[in-house]
Amino acid sequence: DTGVSQNPRHKITKRGQNVTFRCDPISEHNRLYWYRQTLGQGPEFLTYFQNEAQLEKSRLLSDRFSAERPKGSFSTLEIQRTEQGDSAMYLCASSNRDTQFYGYTFGSGTRLTVV
């Protein structure tokens, strides 16, 4: 297992376009988290999955954002009608029930630039 994998690493899109990011967690981790990190800020929690169930969503996750984890393995985060304010690093992390309080394993992130 090579850790948490995120694709693509970088995405440049025009305002108004839709984008989708993918996260492949560590295989034995059933918990998956999405965070957003803007320049000069710490990561902010977006949403949390336990297996395929989305159990928590931040107020930051507007109606234009949707996340799925259909089979409890990989997850996708889609942003519709992108805005310049969506430009950020989108981080994915995973853990399991035993390790969730031992610190998550983070991916390298997807950097989104909306032009």
Next chain:
Amino acid sequence: AQTVTQSQPEMSVQEAETVTLSCTYDTSENNYYLFWYKQPPSRQMILVIRQEAYKQQNATENRFSVNFQKAAKSFSLKISDSQLGDTAMYFCAFILYSGGGADGLTFGKGTHLIIQP
């Protein structure tokens, strides 16, 4: 709501020196966990050290140690014998035990640590 405050946006020290990064947090809960994460430029977030709130003993990991003051809600990170590879953003983070961790980690804004040769 829980908050984490890192009051030092940037710090710079010479190689081999000792540096302390500050972190304070706010919560009304009693059972939680605290973390320091390191984020090198263009690289992924790495866990540096972890502290359980119910443990009075300060955590240590090789050159990294914490000073955990629960009553003061303070959680500072000390890096001894600093190395060039320690140059990175350092984030203090917090998670409640209640709720099973569903609320996720709450991060501070980070401290940019620069180790000068």
